[in-house]
Amino acid sequence: MRIALDAMGGDHAPEAVAEGAFQAAREWPDTEIVLLGPEGTMNPLLKERVLPNFTLQGVSEWIEAGEEPVKAVRRKKNSSIVVGCRMVRECQTDAFISAGNTGALMAAGLFGTGRLKGIDRPALSPVFPTMTGKGMLVLDVGANPEARPEHLEQYALMGSIVAEKVLGYENPRVGLLNIGTEEGKGTALTKEAFGLIEGLPVHFVGNVEARDALYGVCDVLVCDGFSGNILLKNTEGVAKAIFDRLKQELTRTPFHKLAAAVLKSGLKRFAAEIDYKEHGGAPLLGLKGPVIKAHGSSDARAVYNAVRQARLFVEQGVISQISEQLKRVERG
Amino acid sequence: MRIALDAMGGDHAPEAVAEGAFQAAREWPDTEIVLLGPEGTMNPLLKERVLPNFTLQGVSEWIEAGEEPVKAVRRKKNSSIVVGCRMVRECQTDAFISAGNTGALMAAGLFGTGRLKGIDRPALSPVFPTMTGKGMLVLDVGANPEARPEHLEQYALMGSIVAEKVLGYENPRVGLLNIGTEEGKGTALTKEAFGLIEGLPVHFVGNVEARDALYGVCDVLVCDGFSGNILLKNTEGVAKAIFDRLKQELTRTPFHKLAAAVLKSGLKRFAAEIDYKEHGGAPLLGLKGPVIKAHGSSDARAVYNAVRQARLFVEQGVISQISEQLKRVERG
Numbered sequence: 001m002r003i004a005l006d007a008m009g010g011d012h013a014p015e016a017v018a019e020g021a022f023q024a025a026r027e028w029p030d031t032e033i034v035l036l037g038p039e040g041t042m043n044p045l046l047k048e049r050v051l052p053n054f055t056l057q058g059v060s061e062w063i064e065a066g067e068e069p070v071k072a073v074r075r076k077k078n079s080s081i082v083v084g085c086r087m088v089r090e091c092q093t094d095a096f097i098s099a100g101n102t103g104a105l106m107a108a109g110l111f112g113t114g115r116l117k118g119i120d121r122p123a124l125s126p127v128f129p130t131m132t133g134k135g136m137l138v139l140d141v142g143a144n145p146e147a148r149p150e151h152l153e154q155y156a157l158m159g160s161i162v163a164e165k166v167l168g169y170e171n172p173r174v175g176l177l178n179i180g181t182e183e184g185k186g187t188a189l190t191k192e193a194f195g196l197i198e199g200l201p202v203h204f205v206g207n208v209e210a211r212d213a214l215y216g217v218c219d220v221l222v223c224d225g226f227s228g229n230i231l232l233k234n235t236e237g238v239a240k241a242i243f244d245r246l247k248q249e250l251t252r253t254p255f256h257k258l259a260a261a262v263l264k265s266g267l268k269r270f271a272a273e274i275d276y277k278e279h280g281g282a283p284l285l286g287l288k289g290p291v292i293k294a295h296g297s298s299d300a301r302a303v304y305n306a307v308r309q310a311r312l313f314v315e316q317g318v319i320s321q322i323s324e325q326l327k328r329v330e331r332g
Numbered sequence: 333m334r335i336a337l338d339a340m341g342g343d344h345a346p347e348a349v350a351e352g353a354f355q356a357a358r359e360w361p362d363t364e365i366v367l368l369g370p371e372g373t374m375n376p377l378l379k380e381r382v383l384p385n386f387t388l389q390g391v392s393e394w395i396e397a398g399e400e401p402v403k404a405v406r407r408k409k410n411s412s413i414v415v416g417c418r419m420v421r422e423c424q425t426d427a428f429i430s431a432g433n434t435g436a437l438m439a440a441g442l443f444g445t446g447r448l449k450g451i452d453r454p455a456l457s458p459v460f461p462t463m464t465g466k467g468m469l470v471l472d473v474g475a476n477p478e479a480r481p482e483h484l485e486q487y488a489l490m491g492s493i494v495a496e497k498v499l500g501y502e503n504p505r506v507g508l509l510n511i512g513t514e515e516g517k518g519t520a521l522t523k524e525a526f527g528l529i530e531g532l533p534v535h536f537v538g539n540v541e542a543r544d545a546l547y548g549v550c551d552v553l554v555c556d557g558f559s560g561n562i563l564l565k566n567t568e569g570v571a572k573a574i575f576d577r578l579k580q581e582l583t584r585t586p587f588h589k590l591a592a593a594v595l596k597s598g599l600k601r602f603a604a605e606i607d608y609k610e611h612g613g614a615p616l617l618g619l620k621g622p623v624i625k626a627h628g629s630s631d632a633r634a635v636y637n638a639v640r641q642a643r644l645f646v647e648q649g650v651i652s653q654i655s656e657q658l659k660r661v662e663r664g
Contacts, residue, residue, distance in 0.1 A: 131573050131576065131577065142511055145511060145518055145519050146519045146520065177562065179474055179477060179557075179558055179561040179562065179565075186477055186558065187477050187478045187558055188478065209565050210561075210562045210563075210564075210565035210566035210569055211565035211566070211568050211569040211572075212569065213566070213569060214569050214570060214573045215569070215573065225511075226511055226518065226519055226522075226559065227558065227559055227562050229511040229542075230509065230511065230542045230559050230562055230563055230566075231542075231562055231566055232542075233511075233541050233542035233543035234542035234543070234545070234562075234563055234566045234567060234570070235566060235570050236543050237542055237543040237544065237545060237546050237547070238546060238566070238567050238570040238571060238574075239570060239574060240543075241463050241546045241547065242570075242571060242574050244463065245463065245602055245605075246578075246599075246602070249595065249598045249599060249602055250595065252598060255594060256594060256595060256598065258591075258594070259590075259591035259592070259594035259595050260591075260595070262587060262588065262590075262591035263581065263582065263588060263591050263592070263595075266581045266584060266588065267578075267581060270577055270578070270581055273577075
């Protein structure tokens with residue numbers, strides 16, 4: 001198996017990507033890890049990191065975080081993101097991972113890797129931490145802000161397959177993000193999508209409210225990209241805000257600091273549990289091959305976890321399973 | 333001033349409403365507090381609670397939490413919610429507060445109290461706690477799930493006035509909830525609303541991401557009712573989940589319990605800070621008079637705080653100020 005990584009993507013690139021990718025190469029000798037990055041920058045970083053299954057493929061350019069996605073993808077044909085997505089299409093790699101410009105990765109995935117037959121819009125699909133410790137696949141969180149009912153139907157189908165094959169859930173429960181649990185709640189979009197998802201060969205548990213989502217009431221949460229993005233960023237924001245305030249509280253006086261010391265290891269474990277970094281990257285589901293977005297603030301461990309997830313994705317043949325299921329639904 | 337309350341609305345009704353309303357009557361002798369509830373249920377509760385400015389107005393029926401809103405409002409003409417909203421329209425009370433069925437209150441507000449000229453859809457507008465301790469007015473959180481750009485424009489105008497007059501912010505900063513901060517981000521709705529809000533006499537700070545909202549980047553956050561509802565319920569869900577896990581962590585061993593005891597008062601204060609109950613109720617902005625939704629799980633303190641907010645609302649003449657501003661914008 002071969003997995004390519006964008007060495008220049010993310011807040012801590014290229015060091016964190018190089019280190020995480022190297023750890024992955026050491027862990028899985030059967031997996032060839034290919035870093036895409038400029039030779040001048042990468043060679044010093046790779047001097048100390050030598051393994052037979054760990055190589056660099058030189059690229060002459062890369063896309064910065066702030067660049068306008070579609071323009072950048074059109075102009076920078078030899079950037080790590082564009083090259084990686086093209087390699088997936090041309091079967092030069094089994095998967096591609098980037099922690100870089102999300103919009104550019106989506107555009108390059110769409111234009112360079114291409115959509116599966118039967119999929120109108122790919123969905124960005126991260127795993128959210130839940131209180132049950134199991135995690136929940138949420139799609140879409142922003143690839144397609146203006147979704148139509150049939151897009152949500154396609155997300156339900158793809159999400160169910162990934163939850164089963166990659167996350168290991170038996171008969172995964174699929175929920176529809178809504179503003180009430182009763183059928184008939186929400187907008188024209190959610191009402192119509194509800195009916196469509198009911199007709200799919202998935203375990204549909206109906207509408208799910210944002211309040212209950214973290215409590216593990218479903219394994220797959222389907223939503224339009226605008227709402228999903230609000231959900232994702234609000235979850236991050238609220239968790240960060242509470243931890244920030246907690247830290248203030250725990251260091252208020254020397255006495256508080258003493259008590260905090262006792263609690264430290266437990267709180268750290270807890271913070272790690274709800275940390276996206278432990279949950280790997282977010283696949284762009286609906287493309288012809290695995291393209292995975294790692295979080296922009298990925299450290300080496302997050303990169304390593306994204307590789308672990310990409311391996312599962314490839315091993316389980318997720319793309320061909322999605323493709324098969326789409327054909328079956330179309331015929332049915 | 334006169335403020336009417338729905339004695340039968342909310343998880344802890346009628347006891348919590350009776351107690352909260354009584355506390356408010358004691359605190360503000362200049363305010364006549366009128367409870368709307370069935371005499372048989374209320375009289376025993378009011379036996380010990382006697383004040384000249386605290387009265388019961390008997391109603392023969394009430395709307396339950398689970399009832400279908402529009403049907404219930406049509407059928408139960410003498411329910412506390414329908415009577416309260418009608419009293420506002422007929423100037424028999426200066427404001428009405430209910431912690432009951434949100435949908436029914438919205439329907440009764442729309443049909444019974446009526447919309448202000450220039451407002452197409454009222455907005456449910458709670459104050460979110462922020463890390464700065466100031467709070468942020470968010471509208472709409474669910475009265476109008478399928479908003480049009482001009483609705484968001486109207487929310488921006490109303491929100492700015494309430495933030496200034498009720499919350500006491502000077503030149504309040506109005507933000508538009510979006511999935512990116514750059515202009516041109518989001519859906520057709522947010523793009524068009526952006527342009528409309530730019531033309532208003534408010535201090536517009538542009539797009540705001542959910543991640544930053546709690547950090548006090550704006551005083552008023554404008555959004556469609558679907559996204560706003562997701563934001564509200566996700567904030568509640570994430571905060572509850574983290575506090576639940578924190579509690580587990582703090583009671584894991586006797587040693588942990590000891591440390592937790594030191595931190596207890598600080599954590600309690602912190603939990604109170606981010607508790608909606610301290611922030612009063614959510615007005616239904618855009619109606620001809622103040623109709624305020626208190627949280628379904630309101631305790632006596634939350635009811636008391638909702639009365640405090642309603643008084644400010646009336647004292648500041650918020651409704652006529654909104655009405656004036658709407659006329660000015662229409663003329664301009």
